Amino acid sequence: MINLKNVYKEFQLDENVAYTALRNVTLTIKEGEFSSIIGPSGSGKSTLMHIIGLLDKASRGQVLVQGKDVKRLNDDELSTLRNEFVGFVFQQFNLINKLTVLENVLVPSIYARKKLKYDPYKKAMYLLERFGIAEKAKSYPNKISGGQQQRVAMARALIMEPKLILADEPTGNLDTKTGDEIMKLLGELNKKEKITVVIVTHEPYIAAKTKKQIRIVDGKIV
Amino acid sequence: MNYITFLIKSALFNFSRNKGRTFLTSLGILIGVMSVVLLTAAGLGLKKYIQTQFESIGTNTLRVIPGTAIRNGQFQGGPSSIGTIRFDEKDLRTLTRIRSLENVAPVFTKNGKASYGKETKFADIYATTSDIFPVLNFTPQYGKLFTRSDSIKSSKIAVIGPKLAENLYGNAKDAVGKNLKFENLNYRIVGVTQSKGGGGFGGPDLDSLIFVPYRSAFSFNPDKKFLTLAVKVKQGQSIPRVKKEITEALLRRYEEDDFSVFEPTEILSALNSIFGTLNIALVAIAAISLVVGGIGIMNIMYVTVTEKIKEIGIRRAIGARKTDILYQFLIESVILSLFGGLLGLILSFIIVFFVQSVFPAYIDLPTVVIALGVSTGIGVIFGVFPAKKAADLTPIDAIRYE
Known part of the structure; x- marks a missing residue:
């Protein structure tokens, strides 16, 4: 599903100072996997996730998404892939505060270019129901708890029925109990709906809940 | 959504x-x-x-003025634009002889104080003949307009606009038969014209005019001259041809740059x-x-x-x-x-x-x-x-x- 071959990512911090976030990363994420990328902060795991999620581009090396070389895709095609193929869940939830919970969930469907086979509104309500936050549909994100916000973010990630969920420290801003619940939901998505789930975390405890761990230290897979 | x-x-x-x-x-x-x-x-x-303003004056009319201020529908400046000549009764007779003209009215205008009792208003007086009424398309509302014979005699009679009549006499109808003093001349009002509307903003206030026979007003027009000859063209006559006729008639006495013949609509454009x-x-x-x-x-x-x-x-x-x-x-x-x-x-x-x-x-x-x-x-x-x-x-x- 996703193949990275000898990927490097360098940031030009200053005229003379370059920082290498990823060094020669080669990895494969197979369809249906429930895996985690684990490493200490500054190890390059978020950068790796951004590259997998098509938010960022590799400096060198090859990134294949479903066999397609990302380098050959233009901005619109990448946007479409982010829209249809990937669902993001972020540490800071990243909801749009001026939109209601329901509207937030619907945003990806507004940007959809393909004709959806289902009614996005019904789908959104179903997801909110499933995550136990249907009664918050008309609320605004800043009026609900962190755990609820993360559930909204997950509903948003799922509205386009993606093949891949990328979760960047999804439990990072939540207490342990709420975090465990989110992890449980992610596990269910993988198990019941065969969605590939990749979690980025620095906590071994969270990584242990996934079936495959990819360790990264100083930009290298170990 | x-x-x-x-x-x-x-x-x-x-x-x-x-x-x-x-x-x-x-x-x-x-x-x-x-x-x-x-x-x-x-x-x-x-x-x-x-x-x-111009529509109310009526169509099919021409104006003859001294100078070259208006040529080909454009205002012109320069020393010749104001003109040095003034028309007189001889010119009036010249134009009257032109067959294609229905009416020829000489006009001498002056702004001055019009008063009745204690009421005083500034107004424009038109010292003219009865021919001015068809040219300007004026009809009486009360009383009557003065006639051709009144025009020739120096009768001290006047026709005034309804707005002026109202201002001086309170009611336009009451003005008929009353006296009107314009500067040092005394007139008897014989008629009040129909309202034309408009007025104000520097345009001619057609409802506040005073019309008097020109010979009655020679005391403030001692040279017996006219500033304008206003004419009405007979039905069916071609305006450009009539213009040419007037010009040719006046050229016997004046130079080409001494006068202009134009339609009021030319001023409009x-x-x-x-x-x-x-x-x-x-x-x-x-x-x-x-x-x-x-x-x-x-x-x-x-x-x-x-x-x-x-x-x-x-x-x-x-x-x-x-x-x-x-x-x-x-x-x-x-x-x-x-x-x-x-x-x-x-x-x-x-x-x-x-x-x-x-x-x-x-x-x-x-x-x-x-x-x-x-x-x-x-x-x-x-x-x-x-x-x-x-x-x-x-x-x-x-x-x-x-």
């Missing part, structure tokens, strides 16, 4: 959260649109006013072209404020884009294309500009409504359409650079922005 309502909702939310800023930004467009619309309305009103040009210049100057308003919008849109970098990143991460972001900010700047334009238009309508009691300014449909179109255009033109900046942010830089 479809795509467009979604974008509009996003924009409106932003405005409701920044009410003061939104209002101040659209104020620039408001002032710009208002000044352009009001000046256009004034120009339209002026045009309409001039038109009604000349005035219209002068005011039209003036109005375009004024509107163009006012349009500068629209550009300034647009710059204000551009400025605020750059601020908005900076404030929303994170949101742009989120939208890009969940599938928004560059064009989606571009449209989002373009719609915002267009709404902002259109809002100002609408407010400006509404205010203009209110102002014009109140001004209409004294001046026939009006706003026509093309003005409304253009005002709204220009507002939209400004939103697009000045919004496109900030929107482009927003769209060109890389998703990763945008979403990491704090």
Whole structure:
């Protein structure tokens, strides 16, 4: 599903100072996997996730998404892939505060270019129901708890029925109990709906809940 | 929630959260649109006013004046424009002999004090003949107009306009038979004319005129000269040919540059072209404020884009294309500009409504359409650079922005 071959990512911090976030990363994420990328902060795991999620581009090396070389895709095609193929869940939830919970969930469907086979509104309500936050549909994100916000973010990630969920420290801003619940939901998505789930975390405890761990230290897979 | 309502909702939310800023930004467009619309309305009103003034005078008439002030429908300057000659009774006889003319009225005008008892008004007196009435298309409302024989005699009788009659006698009807003093001359009023409307703003107030037989007014016209010969052409005669006949008749006595023969409508078109040009210049100057308003919008849109970098990143991460972001900010700047334009238009309508009691300014449909179109255009033109900046942010830089 996703193949990275000898990927490097360098940031030009200053005229003379370059920082290498990823060094020669080669990895494969197979369809249906429930895996985690684990490493200490500054190890390059978020950068790796951004590259997998098509938010960022590799400096060198090859990134294949479903066999397609990302380098050959233009901005619109990448946007479409982010829209249809990937669902993001972020540490800071990243909801749009001026939109209601329901509207937030619907945003990806507004940007959809393909004709959806289902009614996005019904789908959104179903997801909110499933995550136990249907009664918050008309609320605004800043009026609900962190755990609820993360559930909204997950509903948003799922509205386009993606093949891949990328979760960047999804439990990072939540207490342990709420975090465990989110992890449980992610596990269910993988198990019941065969969605590939990749979690980025620095906590071994969270990584242990996934079936495959990819360790990264100083930009290298170990 | 479809795509467009979604974008509009996003924009409106932003405005409701920044009410003061939104209002101040659209104020620039408001002032710009208002000044352009009001000046256009004034120009339209002026045009309409001039038109009604001349329409009320009647068609199929010509004027002969000294000098070359009007040639080919244009006003002319220069030393010859005022003219040195004055017409006299001999010229009057010359024109009267032209068969294609129905009426020839000599006119000597003077502004002075008209009074009755304690009431005094400034008014224009037309020392003329009874021929002036058909030429100017005047009919009596009360009493009668003086006749041709009255004109030849130096009868001290007068026909006055209804507005002057009302001002001096309280009631237009009561004026008939009363005395009227103009400067040091005493007249008896024999008739009051029908109202012509108009008046004010420097144009001739056709409802406040005094008509007297010209021979009765030689005391303030000692040279027995006329400033204008106003003629009415017989039905079915070609105006250019009659013009030529008059010119040829007068050329026996005067030089070509001594006098002009023209239709009153030529003044109309000349005035219209002068005011039209003036109005375009004024509107163009006012349009500068629209550009300034647009710059204000551009400025605020750059601020908005900076404030929303994170949101742009989120939208890009969940599938928004560059064009989606571009449209989002373009719609915002267009709404902002259109809002100002609408407010400006509404205010203009209110102002014009109140001004209409004294001046026939009006706003026509093309003005409304253009005002709204220009507002939209400004939103697009000045919004496109900030929107482009927003769209060109890389998703990763945008979403990491704090």
